[in-house]
Amino acid sequence: MSQQSTLKMMLPFYKKWMHRFPDLSSLAKAQEEEVLQLWQGLGYYSRARNVLKAAKEFVTYKNFPSNVEKLLLIKGIGPYTASAIASIAFDQAVIPVDGNVIRVLSRLFLIPNALNDRSDLKKIQEKALELAQYVPAGQRGAMAQALMDLGATVCRPGALAQCAGCPLRKLCETYKLEISSGCSKVAAIPQKKERQGLxxxxxxxxxxxxxxxxxxxxxxxxxxxxxxxxxxxxxxxxxxxxxxxxxxxxxxxxxxxxxxxxxxxxxxxxxxxxxxxxxxxxxxxxxxxxxxxxxxxxxxxxxxxxxxxxxx
Ligand code: SF4
The missing domain is CATH 3.90.79.10 (Nucleoside Triphosphate Pyrophosphohydrolase)
Incomplete structure (x- = not known):
């Protein structure tokens, strides 16, 4: 749900959903019509259908799949969701790469074009994986969430970035370049997504x-x-x-x-x-x-x- 909307907008939907489906088995028994009705207002209804399909599949498992490879086999779970579940719920050494994390890592490692160029995106994913290997067991979920939160609240898009208060500023390649060159660099990274044919x-x-x-x-x-x-x-x-x-x-x-x-x-x-x-x-x-x-x-x-x- 939080991929569909801002947290503030989605919370009422989430509360209603959790009240009706407090666990996987109650969701797995639900009719699609009811699931779609509770999702109403969030858009991308295929996601709601996939959540239902995944719940039906999960309840047939003895153990909930805990690593990225197994999670990726479930309908509707892509690389981002698989990494988020693996790191936050199971403390696996991976970092989910969402828009906020792309922005932080693009600036931290001065990789400018991850939103348009697959090879830059791949570099970001590799950096995320590399970083995750340094995080001690027990703190990997916290690390994943910290990076997402840093992107949402400090390393914000464009000119909204608040580098002066950022805990990563001494390590950040883009910030260091901005200071040494005296020119604005942070606001332009990552370069905006080119939307063709809109x-x-x-x-x-x-x-x-x-x-x-x-x-x-x-x-x-x-x-x-x-x-x-x-x-x-x-x-x-x-x-x-x-x-x-x-x-x-x-x-x-x-x-x-x-x-x-x-x-x-x-x-x-x-x-x-x-x-x-x-x-x-x-x-x-x-x-x-x-x-x-x-x-x-x-x-x-x-x-x-x-x-x-x-x-x-
Ligand atoms: S120093 Fe600025 S650009 Fe670098 S990570 Fe922090 S907020 Fe982002």
Whole structure:
């Protein structure tokens, strides 16, 4: 869950999940529908499906797999999760390489392009493994978490890095170069990920309400991605954000929008109060916060409801 979102955002989901599935066997017995419903709002539903598949597999084992090689054989567990489980739960000499760790090690060893260049990423992974060999038994999980936390709180992206208070500054190659050259170096490492072919789309989410103020949502038809999930009706525009503000703002109440990226599409999403709507359309319902039958909403619609609820 924490790979899907910030910790602050995901904690309520996590608490609800752990309340319903306090252990692997309770999760392994669950129906996929219920698992997806509890995951609703986190996105990437394939991860929830894989968590369920993994739980079903784990309960058949006599012992929980404790090393990276065995963990990698489980559906849905990739190198990062396998290293995280092996180091944090089983004190194995590995370090999970997430975005925060990539940033710390890129700067520490002056390896600039791990986000775009496989050979630089490989160097980072090798450095992580090498570092893990020096950590005494009993402290490997703590070391893995310390590196992740350092990246999240001190060695932050771009100009937010706080080198003056960093415990690694005397060892850090990039920081030393910055000091000796007098030029900014830390902020530019790791070099930004080149996102090729990102399609920019302006999307209007139409807020039709019934008398009770409930919003109209529709089921995504079969054959489309996210088939069967529920979403606010929408219109895509071939235009810029400025156009939305200037032109639509006069005719409708355009609320604040948000950014949303799915695969290769970067959306500028605008929430538009489209008026009252009384009729019942086929495949549409008015969304109730506590429905008798829970509906799986798309992540974009979840975000929109969150923005509306919190008045962001
Ligand atoms: S000294 Fe700066 S760049 Fe180096 S690890 Fe610490 S925070 Fe990151």
């Amino acid at each position: 399609q920019k789309i302006t999307r209007l989410l139409l807020l039709y309400r019934n008398k009770a103020g409930c919003l109209l949502i529709r089921k995504r038809p079969s054959g489309l991605p996210l088939e069967g999930q529920w979403e606010l009706p929408s219109l895509d525009l071939v235009s810029s954000d400025d156009w939305v503000r200037e032109c639509l703002g006069g005719a409708f109440e355009v609320k604040r929008g948000f950014r949303h990226t799915i695969m290769n599409s970067a959306y500028s999403v605008w929430l538009v109060e489209a008026g009252k709507f009384a009729g019942a359309l086929k495949g549409h319902v008015f969304y109730s916060k506590d429905p008798q039958t829970p509906l799986t909403l798309t992540t974009m619609t979840q975000k929109a409801l969150f923005v509306l609820e919190k008045n962001l």
